[in-house]
């Protein structure tokens with residue numbers, strides 16, 4: 707059982723992580739818990755996606771945290787459904803009495819195709835979950851933060867959104883997904899601007915190609931792997947832990963004066979064409 711440990715960066719802080727059952731959300735939830743945060747894990751279901759690469763994916767994220775002595779619970783939440791997002795926040799606050807960190811990681815990416823072949827349903831689904839779901843969650847987070855005092859680190863609360871390199875640079879056959887992630891990135895900047903006066907940090911991480919269930923079909927095709935590697939200057943593609951480490955930093959006291967930033971964690975994907 708892990709007891710209170712002041713050397714951990716997030717001891718006793720309360721965090722919500724959406725899309726926490728697999729991939730980056732899982733890595734983020736586990737990394738926050740390792741630093742002492744109590745984590746409310748939110749996803750469509752507690753089980754990790756079968757196509758994921760996690761070695762321990764048969765154990766749900768909140769159970770891994772508890773098995774390691776941390777405090778955690780699972781709350782079912784579809785980020786496309788406002789009533790479920792309301793319930794998620796109500797549950798977290800009822801259980802822990804406060805909220806310090808919200809990581810909006812859940813996202814929908816639909817298979818690649820040219821824009822002309824995309825449908826209105828795809829637009830509604832990706833904009834609904836990635837755009838509106840993130841905005842709704844941010845609003846509920848800030849409403850709660852504003853009820854709380856500024857904490858010992860000088861912040862009233864921290865939001866980290868998981869956007870995408872697709873929200874920064876155009877990538878073929880990802881138009882609507884990219885537009886939904888650009889919405890996340892720009893929301894990050896605007897909301898940070900509105901609420902800096904309240905000492906609320908709002909930042910985003912924009913991952914490049916990361917090996918998760920979402921991208922697993924790409925990782926099965928040697929031609930696509932070669933294409934992804936060609937677009938990534940760094941000699942390897944990304945792992946969920948690459949993203950989780952930066953999220954922990956943004957949630958830590960060391961990042962107090964950082965707000966409104968979209969930090970690309972992408973092996974240089976958005977820097978330029980690596981010829």
Ligand SMILES: NC(=O)c1ccc[n+]([C@@H]2O[C@H](COP(=O)([O-])OP(=O)(O)OC[C@H]3O[C@@H](n4cnc5c(N)ncnc54)[C@H](O)[C@@H]3O)[C@@H](O)[C@H]2O)c1
Pocket residue numbers: 724725726727728729730731748749750751754755758783784785786811812813814815835868869870871872912913914915916917918919920921
């Ligand atoms: N994998 C990549 O290469 C990559 C690159 C850039 C950005 N991203 C973004 O990173 C985030 C995490 O993706 P990942 O690659 O870890 O994927 P993943 O498939 O491994 O995990 C995504 C998790 O989100 C959950 N989820 C999906 N829809 C949801 C919804 N409506 N409500 C709640 N939970 C939902 C899934 O059940 C799953 O557990 C997403 O926002 C994605 O768009 C991924």
